[in-house]
Amino acid sequence: MGSAVPSVRSISDLARMAGVSVSTVSRALTGKGTLNQLTRDRIRAIASEHGFRLNVAAQNLRLGRTGSIGVLLPLGHEKAQALSDPFFSAMLGHLANALTDRGYDLLLSRVLPHGDDWLDDFVRSGRTDGIIMIGQSDQSDVLNRAADHYRPMVVWGAYSPDNRYTTVGSDNFAGGALAARHLLQRGCQRLAWFGHARAPEFAARQAGFLSALPDDIRKGCAIVPTHITPEGSRANAQAFFAAGNRPDGVFAASDVGAISVLAAAGACGIRVPQDLAVIGFDDIVLAQLTRPPLTTVRQDIESASRMLVDLLLRRMAGAETQSVQFAPQLVVRESA
Amino acid sequence: MGSAVPSVRSISDLARMAGVSVSTVSRALTGKGTLNQLTRDRIRAIASEHGFRLNVAAQNLRLGRTGSIGVLLPLGHEKAQALSDPFFSAMLGHLANALTDRGYDLLLSRVLPHGDDWLDDFVRSGRTDGIIMIGQSDQSDVLNRAADHYRPMVVWGAYSPDNRYTTVGSDNFAGGALAARHLLQRGCQRLAWFGHARAPEFAARQAGFLSALPDDIRKGCAIVPTHITPEGSRANAQAFFAAGNRPDGVFAASDVGAISVLAAAGACGIRVPQDLAVIGFDDIVLAQLTRPPLTTVRQDIESASRMLVDLLLRRMAGAETQSVQFAPQLVVRESA
DNA sequence: CTGTTAGCGCCTTCAA
DNA sequence: TTGAAGGCGCTAACAG
Numbered sequence: 001m002g003s004a005v006p007s008v009r010s011i012s013d014l015a016r017m018a019g020v021s022v023s024t025v026s027r028a029l030t031g032k033g034t035l036n037q038l039t040r041d042r043i044r045a046i047a048s049e050h051g052f053r054l055n056v057a058a059q060n061l062r063l064g065r066t067g068s069i070g071v072l073l074p075l076g077h078e079k080a081q082a083l084s085d086p087f088f089s090a091m092l093g094h095l096a097n098a099l100t101d102r103g104y105d106l107l108l109s110r111v112l113p114h115g116d117d118w119l120d121d122f123v124r125s126g127r128t129d130g131i132i133m134i135g136q137s138d139q140s141d142v143l144n145r146a147a148d149h150y151r152p153m154v155v156w157g158a159y160s161p162d163n164r165y166t167t168v169g170s171d172n173f174a175g176g177a178l179a180a181r182h183l184l185q186r187g188c189q190r191l192a193w194f195g196h197a198r199a200p201e202f203a204a205r206q207a208g209f210l211s212a213l214p215d216d217i218r219k220g221c222a223i224v225p226t227h228i229t230p231e232g233s234r235a236n237a238q239a240f241f242a243a244g245n246r247p248d249g250v251f252a253a254s255d256v257g258a259i260s261v262l263a264a265a266g267a268c269g270i271r272v273p274q275d276l277a278v279i280g281f282d283d284i285v286l287a288q289l290t291r292p293p294l295t296t297v298r299q300d301i302e303s304a305s306r307m308l309v310d311l312l313l314r315r316m317a318g319a320e321t322q323s324v325q326f327a328p329q330l331v332v333r334e335s336a
Numbered sequence: 337m338g339s340a341v342p343s344v345r346s347i348s349d350l351a352r353m354a355g356v357s358v359s360t361v362s363r364a365l366t367g368k369g370t371l372n373q374l375t376r377d378r379i380r381a382i383a384s385e386h387g388f389r390l391n392v393a394a395q396n397l398r399l400g401r402t403g404s405i406g407v408l409l410p411l412g413h414e415k416a417q418a419l420s421d422p423f424f425s426a427m428l429g430h431l432a433n434a435l436t437d438r439g440y441d442l443l444l445s446r447v448l449p450h451g452d453d454w455l456d457d458f459v460r461s462g463r464t465d466g467i468i469m470i471g472q473s474d475q476s477d478v479l480n481r482a483a484d485h486y487r488p489m490v491v492w493g494a495y496s497p498d499n500r501y502t503t504v505g506s507d508n509f510a511g512g513a514l515a516a517r518h519l520l521q522r523g524c525q526r527l528a529w530f531g532h533a534r535a536p537e538f539a540a541r542q543a544g545f546l547s548a549l550p551d552d553i554r555k556g557c558a559i560v561p562t563h564i565t566p567e568g569s570r571a572n573a574q575a576f577f578a579a580g581n582r583p584d585g586v587f588a589a590s591d592v593g594a595i596s597v598l599a600a601a602g603a604c605g606i607r608v609p610q611d612l613a614v615i616g617f618d619d620i621v622l623a624q625l626t627r628p629p630l631t632t633v634r635q636d637i638e639s640a641s642r643m644l645v646d647l648l649l650r651r652m653a654g655a656e657t658q659s660v661q662f663a664p665q666l667v668v669r670e671s672a
Numbered sequence: 673c674t675g676t677t678a679g680c681g682c683c684t685t686c687a688a
Numbered sequence: 689t690t691g692a693a694g695g696c697g698c699t700a701a702c703a704g
Contacts, residue, residue: 083429
């Protein structure tokens, strides 16, 4: 522990105190350059005695960097929503880990995409050395434009050949197909899709799901639009069942959606999985705690987060990068 | 939109271009100081034409601030855990909102408290203008010591007269009592507490719960230690039931814990609420989607988050602040 | 091995 | 109303 009130506020205070120049102090504390071992030890001793640490902000300014990476969540109109979504917040946790390991701070920024230049504004403010976008929402135009002149950016989300930026994401189409095949294999005939298609990820899940269905079953497949919030999607599901619809298999666009279906089904006296098989997407932590435990298509967001950070740092170092897609994995529990 | 590649990298480029001095540009762009309206407009026009924005880092260095607030999560050994905990991540979302509204960036930092000076290290690195600690874990000594010489810090967590720092938290003791009275009122006789007491918040919930129980019931009340992770607490609950224990009322330290109990009970054929009443704490979003929907003690974390930010900014402005406790609220659904 | 010097990009007194 | 100059705290040549 240093003294309670650090009287040593800058490197030059310390230099005066040690009777050396500021650059010597800098060398001693950063470990860069060459320096007499004794001088170094002596300066470090004085520093820790006074509880002195280099000012990171000044250091970064001098080095032309900020030391932090911006993690941006483009929100439609859902305010705090995205951040309380179990999937996004788990991802955030893994990103925080990966960035910390690489020596970067995580600057969290919720952005309300309005107009065309919210992203340019953020970039030019120079607050971070790079950007990880979580989700592209409906902003791929903005992202493409930014990508043309701003390199240090990677995006979590669906791959598309039209994107001029690097994405990391799951193969949502394949994931949807996985869900479809599993339901078919269980003998389901009357299927329903719960979700929305405003984000490309969800659209791909839906498309993959439908593509793997035989024509007759696909024709009968109900497409049920749902809200993103748990309350909303729960209400949507409830209304669907209340209207007398009785599918024997449901694929929800996300685990939160699937949990809503479970809740609504329970309220309507529909038994899962006997009357209705339910399958979700994501494999959030709570998916194993639902009743019955949720069968779902798993995204490995820990690996994905590390990959995002890795690609970003490579781009920051000047390398070219390619988008990657992770193969999702079916996790069979009891709901389907 | 500005040009794709901003050739104007600093205020002095712009000054040269406009044929004025750097200070004039500074005045024009910040809006501070006095300046001829025409000059100002002209400079701003050139700036936006070239997509120039002031470098926030340099600006902050000069102003002796960083423009960001550190949100710190002290983790025991749970790695990514805290951030995927639904409660913490919801809080983070609300903090992000509140800070954004006040013009601050949110710097997220997971810290692994080892030794005594993890907090001092962070403080002295000067990366943020203030600190919001989410949870005190078992680190109140460290916090007290830091609080003695570092003012811009507030803490989410249990109030204690021993704390020399400002806390915002729920009255956990009262919340525990609320839960107890509700279970008693339902006629429960054989109670159990699921949780752990390593964090003062949880200890207070437990104490409040027990305090509101009549002697005979309290004596029979089982104290079941659980892990923090969903998997862990689920296993703890399962083991408890498997050993033949059949309480008729359970109070879990958190909603995640309660959901684990729901899952374990279901697996053991125990019906909720007929055989067993279950009550949680927090009221996370998913609490309304469990089956049956979870009765719980609600913490208003949106208000709490705004309060945290408010108090922090007041402290940064030099004011004294007092700790506050929010009264928790019983939300009766179907599980109890 | 160490000190001197010149900035990183910006703001702000002090003069003009 | 504007410009010149100094400095926020630090690093990195370049000398010595």
